[in-house]
Amino acid sequence: xxxxxxxxxxxxxxxxxxxxxxxxxxxxxxxxxxxxxxxxxxxxxxxxxxxxxxxxxxxxxxxxxxxxxxxxxxxxxxxxxxxxxxxxxxxxxxxxxxxxxxxxxxxxxxxxxxxxxxxxxxxxxxxxxxxxxxxxxxxxxxxxxxxxxxxxxxxxxxxxxxxxxxxxxxxxxxxxxxxxxxxxxxxxxxxxxxxxxxxxxxxxxxxxxxxxxxxxxxxxxxxxxxxxxxxxxxxxxxxxxxxxxxxxxxxxxxxxxxxxxxxxxxxxxxxxxxxxxxxxxxxxxxxxxxxxxxxxxxxxxxxxxxxxxxxxxxxxxxxxxxxxxxxxxxxxxxxxxxxxxxxxxxxxxxxxxxxxxxxxxxxxxxxxxxxxxxxxxxxxxxxxxxxxxxxxxxx
Numbered sequence: 001x002x003x004x005x006x007x008x009x010x011x012x013x014x015x016x017x018x019x020x021x022x023x024x025x026x027x028x029x030x031x032x033x034x035x036x037x038x039x040x041x042x043x044x045x046x047x048x049x050x051x052x053x054x055x056x057x058x059x060x061x062x063x064x065x066x067x068x069x070x071x072x073x074x075x076x077x078x079x080x081x082x083x084x085x086x087x088x089x090x091x092x093x094x095x096x097x098x099x100x101x102x103x104x105x106x107x108x109x110x111x112x113x114x115x116x117x118x119x120x121x122x123x124x125x126x127x128x129x130x131x132x133x134x135x136x137x138x139x140x141x142x143x144x145x146x147x148x149x150x151x152x153x154x155x156x157x158x159x160x161x162x163x164x165x166x167x168x169x170x171x172x173x174x175x176x177x178x179x180x181x182x183x184x185x186x187x188x189x190x191x192x193x194x195x196x197x198x199x200x201x202x203x204x205x206x207x208x209x210x211x212x213x214x215x216x217x218x219x220x221x222x223x224x225x226x227x228x229x230x231x232x233x234x235x236x237x238x239x240x241x242x243x244x245x246x247x248x249x250x251x252x253x254x255x256x257x258x259x260x261x262x263x264x265x266x267x268x269x270x271x272x273x274x275x276x277x278x279x280x281x282x283x284x285x286x287x288x289x290x291x292x293x294x295x296x297x298x299x300x301x302x303x304x305x306x307x308x309x310x311x312x313x314x315x316x317x318x319x320x321x322x323x324x325x326x327x328x329x330x331x332x333x334x335x336x337x338x339x340x341x342x343x344x345x346x347x348x349x350x351x352x353x354x355x356x357x358x359x360x361x362x363x364x365x366x367x368x369x370x371x372x373x374x375x376x377x378x379x380x381x382x383x384x385x386x387x388x389x390x391x392x393x394x395x
Contacts, residue, residue: 002121005130007181008114009137014174015077016138018084018167019103020145020251024244026100027226038230042352044097045224046345051101052108056341060112060334069113070182076110077178079103081171088164108341112334117182119321119329127322128270131314132262139258142251146244207323207385208332212339214381215316218278219343221371223285223351223364225250225305231288231360232298246302253306254313261310262318270319271382277311278375280304285368289361316340319385 026048031041059076063069083103090099115131122130148166152159229246265273284304287297317333324332354363 002130004121004182005118005134006137007177008118009134011077011174011178011182012114012134012138013141013144014170014177015080016141017145017148018170018174019080019107020142020247021149021163021167021170022084022087022145024146024149024247027230027243031230037352038227038355039352041226042224042349042355045226045352046348048100048104051104052111052341054338055105055108056112056334056338059109060116060331063113063116064329064331069117070178073110073113073117074175074178076106076108076113077171077175079106079109081106081168081175084164084168084171088161088168108338111337112331115317115321115333116329119318119333124322125266127318128262128264128266128315129259130262131318132259132310135258135262135310135314136255139251139255143248143255146247146251150244150248208320208335210381211316211320211323211385212335214378215274215336216339216343217374218371218378219340220347220350221367221374222281222344222347223367224344224348227348227351227355227360228284228288228301228305228364231364232294232301234360235288235294235297246298249299249302250305250309253303254309255306257307257310258314261307262314265311265315265318270315270322271385272379273311273315274319275375275379275382277308277315278371278378280307280311282368282371282375284308285364285371289364289368323385 027041027045031038059072063072080103083099083106086102087096087099090096118130118134119127145167149163152162152166156162225247229243232246233243261273261277281304284301287300287304290297292300316336320332320336321329351363351367354366357363358366
């Protein structure tokens with residue numbers, strides 16, 4: 001395993017402690033404290049998920065065109081870090097929303113260059129494992145973030161500013177680690193030594209187009225986690241102050257499965273694992289809607305959501321990175337991530353309306369049914385995308 005993969009994983013770990021300590025309370029805060037309806041929350045959640053997509057292709061293009069992915073990624077991490085500090089001073093929904101949007105822009109700018117550095121540092125037949133290791137470290141931060149928020153609020157009544165201050169501290173550590181320990185010369189030389197100059201036509205590969213269509217279509221049927229957790233809370237059975245820990249449960253499952261499913265994807269095919277992850281997602285929706293005890297449905301839903309993310313997040317990036325030419329790798333990964341993010345933005349807005357019209361349980365059953373019906377077609381469309389990897393050839 002290349003050292004840069006581990007270093008970037010630690011950067012993501014620190015950054016996720018920062019971001020997830022804030023994000024874990026947003027759904028409950030916006031609906032219970034601010035008083036937004038589920039329709040309004042759906043639009044806010046869509047903006048939260050989709051803003052980063054607006055700049056992901058820009059980040060990927062800048063990394064490919066300039067040949068300095070480290071500095072593009074560092075700029076994204078720095079924007080998010082600054083937003084943490086400004087969030088300490090922001091008051092009112094409009095100001096807070098603007099700061100959160102800035103944080104998402106930073107995330108969108110850094111994601112593709114970071115993933116391109118991981119792909120460039122890893123042998124083609126170990127991309128799934130490399131992304132699994134990175135996502136494991138990333139998810140450790142995603143587990144610790146809600147725990148940090150929960151602990152601070154438990155010990156300090158109304159300690160929201162304490163959460164924000166600690167969040168800013170972790171963001172500073174992440175920026176410092178990337179700036180000091182990741183060599184721009186190493187990533188630039190490794191990427192440029194064998195690559196062709198960047199051309200937009202490199203993204204016209206029909207295999208990438210097929211991946212974008214399928215990934216976007218499935219993302220339209222992906223309900224935001226906040227809605228799933230609110231649906232579980234709507235069933236009753238636990239106090240609202242435990243709400244942030246639902247994120248911990250999902251991330252623990254993700255943490256346990258990221259590397260095993262990454263390795264499985266390298267062996268049996270990344271496309272198959274991606275489709276299997278969506279099977280787990282449909283099952284999670286049905287579990288939340290089923291007449292089960294609150295404890296059973298909660299634990300099962302969180303485990304299935306974690307399985308979905310472990311089977312799709314890094315694996316989709318590895319699949320896109322293996323399809324396109326090395327000179328357009330960051331842009332190819334960004335295209336896949338942007339397509340998924342935009343589709344999920346539309347999905348969140350649509351599901352908020354569906355929840356309002358049908359209620360949470362019926363709305364989840366409808367989405368799970370449509371998703372299940374779409375999976376055979378998705379499996380057929382993705383067949384063969386990573387076949388060269390299964391035979392040991394370089395993509």
